[in-house]
Amino acid sequence: MHNDFNSQLLAELAAAQAAGEPVVLAVIVKARGSVPRHVGAKMLVYENGRISGSIGGGEMEARVVQEAAVSLSDNQPRIVPYTFIDPERGDPGVCGGEIEVYIEPYLPPAAV
Template sequence: MIPELAQAIERAEPVVLATVIRTFRSVPRRPGSKMLIFADGRTIGTIGGGEMEHRVAVEAANVLSTNEPIVVKYELVDPADGHAGVCGGEAEIYLEPYMPKPTILVIGAGHVGRAVCGLASWLNFRTVVWDDRPDAADGVEDADAKLSGSLSDALSRHEVTAETSVVMVTRNVALDLEILPVLFATPAKYIGLMGSTRRWETTREGLVKLGIGDDQIARVQAPIGIEIKAETPEEIAVSIIAEVIGSRNGA
């Protein structure tokens, strides 16, 4: 079971580990029995099958939504009284969530992009960097994944989910107008774009000409970062990551 759990964590796939921690009288499985429950309902292993296991799977979905472990207790005596079985005993099961690291996708591997990757990595984010210049992407030491080439192709291999925060620290408007429509097709939680207010207005006008709707354009936070009068790449990275964290926490 542990190897399968490790593989799920490596794939950044949310999963709940259910472990029988205490039993009384007759039960289908003894303490230490384990089962993995995935967000799509798949399971690996068993804690006894039947109605009890079904109820645990339902509880696991709640655990994934709250990211908080819980202990559930089931009586297995009389289904007519709402019990989860007829074995004659009781079981307590510990449900422990294993959530993937939050991901930051950094678009642009220049000075600021590298600083963002370094700080994000230190804060235990999973960092993915993309740049249209292969040498620039390869030079980022703190990235978990380094991508180049077509952004669409890159994102087909490294999926952007609703939990992904996108940091765009690109070099010009033309590149922004190529990249943003690709990102709008994803469920990214946060899309921030570095640049002056004037640059953003130019980019926005370009998006309108491309037929991008206001609802999509409104997803972009620009200029990116909280205002701390940052100047150096490292200071700008602090400003950006602070905003990303705030977005994730509902600030």
């Protein structure tokens, strides 16, 4: 099931690229402790904010969507850390773990 979902998501990414639609691929690349999703979880974020897939939901996923918008505007990939310890301190959850999310923009080729 996991591989089928990954194949479907990557096919969706390829279709977006073929259509010239800006999209970001977000992938959990590091996870430690109690976290909502684990290494390899993927999500696509479209320019209009629509998502496909999930890397955990909630506040953390909303923050990844915001970071994806920045990535689309500056066309720069990044790795963003998130902790799930203390919401009062601004953390996006209380699971107690930590993750790092790789965010990679896919933009249409520049017109010449």
